[in-house]
Amino acid sequence: xxxxxxxxxxxxxxxxxxxxxxxxxxxxxxxxxxxxxxxxxxxxxxxxxxxxxxxxxxxxxxxxxxxxxxxxxxxxxxxxxxxxxxxxxxxxxxxxxxxxxxxxxxxxxxxxxxxxxxxxxxxxxxxxxxxxxxxxxxxxxxxxxxxxxxxxxxxxxxxxxxxxxxxxxxxxxxxxxxxxxxxxxxxxxxxxxxxxxxxxxxxxxxxxxxxxxxxxxxxxxxxxxxxxxxxxxxxxxxxxxxxxxxxxxxxxxxxxxxxxxxxxxxxxxxxxxxxxxxxxxxxxxxxxx
Amino acid sequence: xxxxxxxxxxxxxxxxxxxxxxxxxxxxxxxxxxxxxxxxxxxxxxxxxxxxxxxxxxxxxxxxxxxxxxxxxxxxxxxxxxxxxxxxxxxxxxxxxxxxxxxxxxxxxxxxxxxxxxxxxxxxxxxxxxxxxxxxxxxxxxxxxxxxxxxxxxxxxxxxxxxxxxxxxxxxxxxxxxxxxxxxxxxxxxxxxxxxxxxxxxxxxxxxxxxxxxxxxxxxxxxxxxxxxxxxxxxxxxxxxxxxxxxxxxxxxxxxxxxxxxxxxxxxxxxxxxxxxxxxxxxxxxxxxxxxxxxxxxxxxxxxxxxxxxxxxxxxxxxxxxxxxxxxxxxxxxxxxxxxxxxxxxxxxxxxxxxxxxxxxxxxxxxxxxxxxxxxxxxxxxxxxxxxxxxxxxxxxxxxxxxxxxxxxxxxxxxxxxxxxxx
Numbered sequence: 234x235x236x237x238x239x240x241x242x243x244x245x246x247x248x249x250x251x252x253x254x255x256x257x258x259x260x261x262x263x264x265x266x267x268x269x270x271x272x273x274x275x276x277x278x279x280x281x282x283x284x285x286x287x288x289x290x291x292x293x294x295x296x297x298x299x300x301x302x303x304x305x306x307x308x309x310x311x312x313x314x315x316x317x318x319x320x321x322x323x324x325x326x327x328x329x330x331x332x333x334x335x336x337x338x339x340x341x342x343x344x345x346x347x348x349x350x351x352x353x354x355x356x357x358x359x360x361x362x363x364x365x366x367x368x369x370x371x372x373x374x375x376x377x378x379x380x381x382x383x384x385x386x387x388x389x390x391x392x393x394x395x396x397x398x399x400x401x402x403x404x405x406x407x408x409x410x411x412x413x414x415x416x417x418x419x420x421x422x423x424x425x426x427x428x429x430x431x432x433x434x435x436x437x438x439x440x441x442x443x444x445x446x447x448x449x450x451x452x453x454x455x456x457x458x459x460x461x462x463x464x465x466x467x468x469x470x471x472x473x474x475x476x477x478x479x480x481x482x483x484x485x486x487x488x489x490x491x492x493x494x495x496x497x498x499x500x501x502x503x504x505x506x507x508x509x510x511x512x513x514x515x516x517x518x519x520x521x522x
Numbered sequence: 523x524x525x526x527x528x529x530x531x532x533x534x535x536x537x538x539x540x541x542x543x544x545x546x547x548x549x550x551x552x553x554x555x556x557x558x559x560x561x562x563x564x565x566x567x568x569x570x571x572x573x574x575x576x577x578x579x580x581x582x583x584x585x586x587x588x589x590x591x592x593x594x595x596x597x598x599x600x601x602x603x604x605x606x607x608x609x610x611x612x613x614x615x616x617x618x619x620x621x622x623x624x625x626x627x628x629x630x631x632x633x634x635x636x637x638x639x640x641x642x643x644x645x646x647x648x649x650x651x652x653x654x655x656x657x658x659x660x661x662x663x664x665x666x667x668x669x670x671x672x673x674x675x676x677x678x679x680x681x682x683x684x685x686x687x688x689x690x691x692x693x694x695x696x697x698x699x700x701x702x703x704x705x706x707x708x709x710x711x712x713x714x715x716x717x718x719x720x721x722x723x724x725x726x727x728x729x730x731x732x733x734x735x736x737x738x739x740x741x742x743x744x745x746x747x748x749x750x751x752x753x754x755x756x757x758x759x760x761x762x763x764x765x766x767x768x769x770x771x772x773x774x775x776x777x778x779x780x781x782x783x784x785x786x787x788x789x790x791x792x793x794x795x796x797x798x799x800x801x802x803x804x805x806x807x808x809x810x811x812x813x814x815x816x817x818x819x820x821x822x823x824x825x826x827x828x829x830x831x832x833x834x835x836x837x838x839x840x841x842x843x844x845x846x847x848x849x850x851x852x853x854x855x856x857x858x859x860x861x862x863x864x865x866x867x868x869x870x871x872x873x874x875x876x877x878x879x880x881x882x883x884x885x886x887x888x889x890x891x892x893x894x895x896x897x898x899x900x901x902x903x904x905x906x907x908x909x910x911x912x913x914x915x916x917x918x919x920x921x922x923x924x925x926x927x928x929x930x931x932x933x934x935x936x937x938x939x940x941x942x943x944x945x
Contacts, residue, residue, distance in 0.1 A: 245700065250608060250617035270648035277634065277645060284636045352632050356625060357608040358649050516611035519604070520539060 234386060239327040254512055265358045271359060274366040276336070276340075277375060297333070297378045301325040317453045317485040320389050323382065328450045330378035331478055334409065335416040335471060336441050337371040342420025343437045346428050346518055360515040361508070364424075368417045375409065382482075398484030405481035408474040411500050415470060418503035425507075427512040428521055449475050454487040467492040470499035528620065528703055529733040530583040530606060535615035537576040537601050537757075575601040585620075585700070586731040588724070590748030590765060592738070592772045595786075598753040599737045600705060606735065607703050621635035621700025621733070624650055626691070627746070635679030639689055640668060642678055646693045660696045667722075668692035669715075688715055695722055702726075705737045716835070720746050741769050783811035785904040792888075792903045802837065802862070802889055802901040804828045807908055815911040818933075819876040826869045828889065828902070830862040837862050838892060839871060841885040842905065843878070845931035851883065852932065859892070879933040880914045880924045 264271075283289045285514055301322060308314050309321040316324040342364045346353070350362060389395045427433045445451075448471045457463040467489060473496035480486030534617035575600045583589050596801045604610050606617060607625030632649045633642050643664055647657040665671050668689040671796070678686055694703075702723065719760045724747055738744050744751065744765065751768030761771045784806045816822060826839065836859035845853040860869055862929040887907025890898045914921050924933070 243618055246622050248608075248617075248619040248684070250605070250612065250619070252612050254613050266653070269646070269652075269654045270645075273645050273648045273654075277637065277641075281634065281636055352649075356632065356649055357623075358651065491659075519610045520834060 254516065257512070260359065260361065260512060262506075264361055264365065267362050271362045271366045271369070272491075274362065275369040275373070278366060278370040283397050292375050293374065294381060297326060297329055297381060303327050304329065304451055313340060315456055316348060317455055317479070318387075319479065319483045320394055321394070321482070323385055323389065324453075326378070326382050326385060327479060327482060328475065330375055330382065331412055331475055332445060332448070332450045333378070334371050334375040334434075335412050336445075337374065338368055338413050338416025339420045339423075340419050340437060340441060341367040341371070343423040343434065345421060345424040346514065347424070347434065348518075353515075361511065363423050364417050364511070368413055369418075371416070372409075373412055375413075386482075391475065395483060395522070398482075401481045401484065402480070403479075404477050408477040408481060408517075411474040412471065412478075414504055415474075415496075415500050418500070418507035421507040422503065424508045425518075428514055428518045443467075448472060450459045451505065453479070453485075457468045468495070470496040472496070526584040526586075528582050528618070529585045529587070530581070530620070530735075531618045532579050532581040532602075532606075532642040533616050533618075534580040535576055535581075535602075535605060535612050536574060537574050537598075537605060537610075538613040540572045569866060574757050576612075579759060579760065581752065581762075583733060583735065585733055585752055586727060587632070588727045588734040588736060588748045588752040590736050590738070590744040590753060590768065592741075592744060592768060593754035594772075596622065596756075598757040600941040601756050601757075602754070603703050603735060606750055618836055619701065622651060622698070622877060623701045623703060624694055624697040624699040626694045626705070633678055633686070634689060635726060635914045636677055638677055639665075639681070641672040642689070645694055647697070650694060650697055651699075652697055656698065662749055663693045664689075664696050665774070667696065667718075683711065684715075691715075691719060695719065699732075701733045701735070701818065716743070716807065723747060733817075741772075744769065773889065777784050781811050783807045783815045783906075783908055785907075790903060791905055792900050800902075801831050802828055803831075803833060804887060804889055804902045804904050804907075805866075809908065809910075813911075813914055817878060817902055818878075818912060818914050822871075822875055824871040824873055824908070826871060826887070827870070828862070830864055830867055833864050834862045834891065834901070835859070836891055837869075837901065838890055839869070840886065840888045840890065843931075844884045844886075844906075845881060845926065851930075875910070875912065877932050877934070878910075878912050879926060879931055880912050881931060883910045883912065883925050883931070884908075885910065 283292065286292065288295065302325075304325040305321045309316065311326070345360070345363050345367075353360065386395060390397070398459055422432050423437055447466065447469050449466065454463060454466060454472060457466060473488065473492040476486040476488050477493070478486070480488050533773045536722055562715055579598075579602070591602065593599050597713065603625065605612050606619065607623055609625075634645070637645065642660075643661065644654070644657055647660075648654070652660075665674050668691070669686075670685050672687050673681060673685065678689070681689070704723075720743055725738075727734055727747075727749070734747065736747055750763065750764045751761075751765040752759050753768050753771050761768050785804055795806065805827045807827075810823050811827060830837075838856035838859045840856065841854040843853065845851050854873055862869075884905065885908050886905045888903040889901040891901060892898050
């Protein structure tokens with residue numbers, strides 16, 4: 234829709250609007266022009282949830298700790314799931330953080346159009362900046378949770394229960410990015426479709442919950458004894474990055490190369506499809522919402 | 523003339539909206555429609571159950587122009603602004619814009635109650651496309667213009683609505699954009715602030731060569747601000763040119779209408795007082811003819827549709843007549859009431875116009891109930907209800923050129939004169 238061509242003589246922005254969708258390149262360029270907005274919107278998303286609360290940002294530490302402890306009790310102690318030799322609390326803290334990264338990327342973006350309809354109806358800005366800020370906000374929350382992991386890790390390191398594994402540490406970054414981008418892409422696809430088919434929004438919260446059990450969050454892949462079921466779980470594009478993340482941090486995780494490639498391919502495909510569908514819907518969704 | 527640069531150029535802009543249920547509602551229907559559309563290669567033809575909010579509009583706005591866009595509700599004004607400000611995309615046609623566009627279709631978009639005024643300025647500025655540096659540079663000016671300096675670090679949810687709007691408008695008005703689009707944002711805020719806003723926009727048009735598109739129903743602000751004006755009607759530009767002429771054209775549109783009035787967006791003065799519990803809603807009125815002209819001494823057979831929330835007994839209508847010069851002529855009360863059942867009701871009303879002289883009348887329609895003590899309870903009122911044009915047949919032998927300004931708007935019963943026979 235836009236070509237942000239800069240005129241040579243003057244600094245005038247030329248905009249061309251037509252019935253056709255604009256190219257992805259010009260949309261990305263425009264997104265860059267709005268980076269200040271993305272930063273501010275991310276900040277807003279992060280700070281708003283803790284305004285007028287007593288504990289404020291302390292909740293960021295309390296919630297992951299509490300849920301990790303709960304998981305440890307339920308799945309670790311009661312169900313007796315083994316954790317590949319990683320201390321249970323660390324295992325659940327990391328898995329939980331990674332899962333929350335995915336689910337908040339997914340769920341927050343799945344609401345992009347419906348939650349911001351009011352704003353979208355009044356003013357133009359590149360609509361993709363909302364999913365991108367959601368992604369950044371989720372990544373920042375993830376980093377905060379990783380800080381907790383670090384503290385606990387140092388504690389276990391001092392006890393000699395774990396050791397640092399430098400070899401694969403770099404793999405944590407792509408693993409985390411894959412998880413986040415998968416969440417965002419699936420989210421924007423859902424949000425694009427919900428402008429027409431509202432039933433999908435019901436599916437989102439329910440589906441995320443189910444998906445968690447199809448992802449190695451409360452168990453590692455290595456604990457699945459049935460080889461067919463194991464393959465099935467590895468077909469979930471989230472499985473490979475989850476295992477990779479644990480391999481990178483603790484040196485134990487089941488990373489199969491085909492599942493890595495599969496996961497990467499899924500991510501790229503979903504991202505490309507997501508951005509395209511989103512671009513189609515964002516142009517006229519105000520007429521259908 | 524040739525050196526004028528085009529700021530906005532619309533070519534063959536068409537926007538189609540579908541009526542009723544949006545989409546077919548089913549996946550199957552959508553797929554079917556998509557295949558049909560592929561076959562037609564995106565050619566827009568008016569489909570069944572759709573209407574063209576804008577119908578192949580061509581328009582060029584030059585730099586430094588303040589263009590007023592006027593028209594009745596549903597004429598396509600807001601759609602046009604929405605397309606130019608890229609809130610929704612056209613169905614057909616292209617728009618070329620030279621310069622940054624600030625749209626103030628509704629100020630305060632993206633304001634968040636929990637954030638302070640200052641935080642909101644940053645966020646709102648960013649939404650409107652300003653960089654952080656630009657906002658920093660303008661911050662003081664924005665706060666000063668908005669007259670909210672004392673409250674700038676208070677969450678805006680504690681602002682009065684006036685302060686809120688002032689702040690929002692101020693952010694939008696201080697953007698360094700070449701094109702400003704506004705849609706009755708000035709309807710809010712006090713009179714002094716309105717004046718200030720108009721002046722600011724005007725000076726920017728005059729001195730800095732900015733381009734303004736202004737939509738309003740308030741003709742006096744249009745007159746103040748605009749250098750050129752277009753009149754939209756049913757998605758087409760019916761007039762383009764001088765502001766005064768456009769306003770005259772627009773006010774004339776109401777008098778030569780189709781004889782059907784819908785009251786979805788009418789002014790309802792009683793809403794504030796008695797309609798806290800809404801029991802009756804007057805939906806539309808039809809004069810039962812192609813236009814609104816009547817001959818003298820005719821009866822108007824009016825059909826009024828309304829929706830009752832609960833069964834109502836003895837509902838009466840009243841028409842309050844105003845003459846074209848703004849003088850209240852008198853009222854027609856109901857001789858009898860009708861009972862209404864829950865849901866849609868249609869009432870036919872016979873109005874004897876025999877007392878009205880030639881000229882144009884506006885009649886406001888009020889629905890009320892009367893109790894046994896003669897106290898009325900107003901159910902709903904629409905202002906105006908209808909506009910009537912009474913004409914005298916110049917060919918008729920009884921034709922008189924009625925001098926309304928001297929004789930008034932009511933033609934009392936004719937005198938019967940007889941010559942006394944000389945005895």
